[in-house]
Amino acid sequence: MKNQVQKVFLLAALAVLGMTMPLSAQDGLDSLLAEPGAVDQPAAANSQPDSRLPVPGAAASKQALSEVKDIFRDEYAGATPPQARLALAKQLLSHADKTAAAVDRWVLYSEAMRLASDAGDVDLCFEAIDAAAEQFAIDAEDLRVDALGKLAAKARPEDLDALARASLAIARKGIDSGDLTRAQRALSLALGFGRKAKNPSSVAEANTLQQSLRDAEKITKEKVAMDSRLAESPGDADVCLEVGKFYCFKAEQWRKGLPLLAKGADTTLARLAVAELNAGRGTEAVISLADGWWTWADEQSGSQKAVARLHAADLYESVLTATEGLDRARLEKRIREANEQKARRREKRIALADLRHEQVSITDFTNDGTYKGKPFTCLNQRWPKGLQASTHAAGVTVTYLLPKGAKKLVGKAGVFTPNALETLNVPPQPGAPIEFEIFVDGRSAWKSPPLAKRDDTADFSVELYGATRVELKTISKSSTSPWSAWLNPEITY
Numbered sequence: 001m002k003n004q005v006q007k008v009f010l011l012a013a014l015a016v017l018g019m020t021m022p023l024s025a026q027d028g029l030d031s032l033l034a035e036p037g038a039v040d041q042p043a044a045a046n047s048q049p050d051s052r053l054p055v056p057g058a059a060a061s062k063q064a065l066s067e068v069k070d071i072f073r074d075e076y077a078g079a080t081p082p083q084a085r086l087a088l089a090k091q092l093l094s095h096a097d098k099t100a101a102a103v104d105r106w107v108l109y110s111e112a113m114r115l116a117s118d119a120g121d122v123d124l125c126f127e128a129i130d131a132a133a134e135q136f137a138i139d140a141e142d143l144r145v146d147a148l149g150k151l152a153a154k155a156r157p158e159d160l161d162a163l164a165r166a167s168l169a170i171a172r173k174g175i176d177s178g179d180l181t182r183a184q185r186a187l188s189l190a191l192g193f194g195r196k197a198k199n200p201s202s203v204a205e206a207n208t209l210q211q212s213l214r215d216a217e218k219i220t221k222e223k224v225a226m227d228s229r230l231a232e233s234p235g236d237a238d239v240c241l242e243v244g245k246f247y248c249f250k251a252e253q254w255r256k257g258l259p260l261l262a263k264g265a266d267t268t269l270a271r272l273a274v275a276e277l278n279a280g281r282g283t284e285a286v287i288s289l290a291d292g293w294w295t296w297a298d299e300q301s302g303s304q305k306a307v308a309r310l311h312a313a314d315l316y317e318s319v320l321t322a323t324e325g326l327d328r329a330r331l332e333k334r335i336r337e338a339n340e341q342k343a344r345r346r347e348k349r350i351a352l353a354d355l356r357h358e359q360v361s362i363t364d365f366t367n368d369g370t371y372k373g374k375p376f377t378c379l380n381q382r383w384p385k386g387l388q389a390s391t392h393a394a395g396v397t398v399t400y401l402l403p404k405g406a407k408k409l410v411g412k413a414g415v416f417t418p419n420a421l422e423t424l425n426v427p428p429q430p431g432a433p434i435e436f437e438i439f440v441d442g443r444s445a446w447k448s449p450p451l452a453k454r455d456d457t458a459d460f461s462v463e464l465y466g467a468t469r470v471e472l473k474t475i476s477k478s479s480t481s482p483w484s485a486w487l488n489p490e491i492t493y
Helices: 002-014 058-071 073-077 081-096 102-119 120-134 140-152 155-179 181-196 200-232 237-250 254-262 267-278 285-299 302-319 325-345
Strands: 350-351 387-389 397-402 408-415 434-440 441-446 457-463 470-477 484-492
Touching: 002 470, 058 073, 058 102, 073 081, 081 102, 081 120, 102 120, 120 140, 120 155, 140 181, 155 181, 155 200, 181 200, 181 325, 200 237, 200 350, 237 254, 237 267, 237 302, 254 267, 267 285, 285 302, 285 325, 302 325, 387 397, 408 434, 434 457, 441 457, 457 484, 470 484
Parallel strands: none
Antiparallel strands: 350 484, 387 484, 397 470, 408 457, 408 484, 434 441, 434 470
């Protein structure tokens, strides 16, 4: 039944997002009252028993609903306009916590959910869901996604930003908790709300979270492969090292990785892992252990260095209140360095190609790294997020509205080589040098030197703080110089 409920909401959401799928099923929130245990979740392995009440059965819920509708007969009769439905939802919710019988409370919460979603009020709907989830064994996050799907079908323009923010919050939580299916559902809704609202900030954040989701899915697949290798060779020191490093430095699951490193082939890591597994809680012992990880990190590079430093910083922080003077200053400095490195590693980026351009001054424009339907190359590689528009003497400009919080525009501009050049009947090199220029809010912020031959490139990093619009312009004095491209430009924020 739960899957059916979710399907109904998802169909409604897809319809709003422009996909033609029929919606011919019972209202999802109404159906919560239709069967006992409709939203029950299976207990996770080794999880604590759920102390909340079970969802009341269908027969008892139906009777309780009949009584509620009889008591509030006049209010239900007048609950046609959205404001009247909203008023009734608030009234039912106010009575729920003061009602003794569990089945009556359940019906009041459920009706408040349904009426609030009918009225298009996401905050009140979520309030009812949270109140119900405190007392009954339901999955609040799933119901929020379901409710957002229903709200999508009747969202007013002024509500779209709030709906996008709510969807993004659920997506972030799903990624952090490992519930990737829920995160994907919420991201699909967020992207639709953001696009309908014409809010580039929401769209950009949704696309950034989509990349985080892809990364999480990749790690999940790697876990399966690593666990399989470990199962085949549980005593192999090299395998233990490989799997232990994966869990510690990539999946960042130290509890699972440390015992494997302790059995691994790297003697330094094995010593550190054994020390941590056997370490006492004394301040000096913890600081000594953290110093060991910090020293090891200094000899590494990339993500291993950053993650090992963060782990050391966590250990330092656990005993920080027990230190003072120069010792405390040293620990605080290292904690600060590790967190700054973390911020740089996790800087949010969105490809300009993933945003909808506001305006382009020519019809021959692509944002998928292709020219004439085929991928182009520059510096002997493809650029799947490359922007291309055939350059001419009057210049070609592509304009984007910037998402809120945009910090920099970074990337390369270059002269590309089209695929199957011989079939295009054009010169092998530009007929004249190509110049690239970036305007921020109408002011020139960066200009390339003239790029005269294939694989000539120029790097750019342009500040965007507080700006609302960016324009990318290319110009050449020759009509036989179409080979200009912005190579995977990205916005950081």
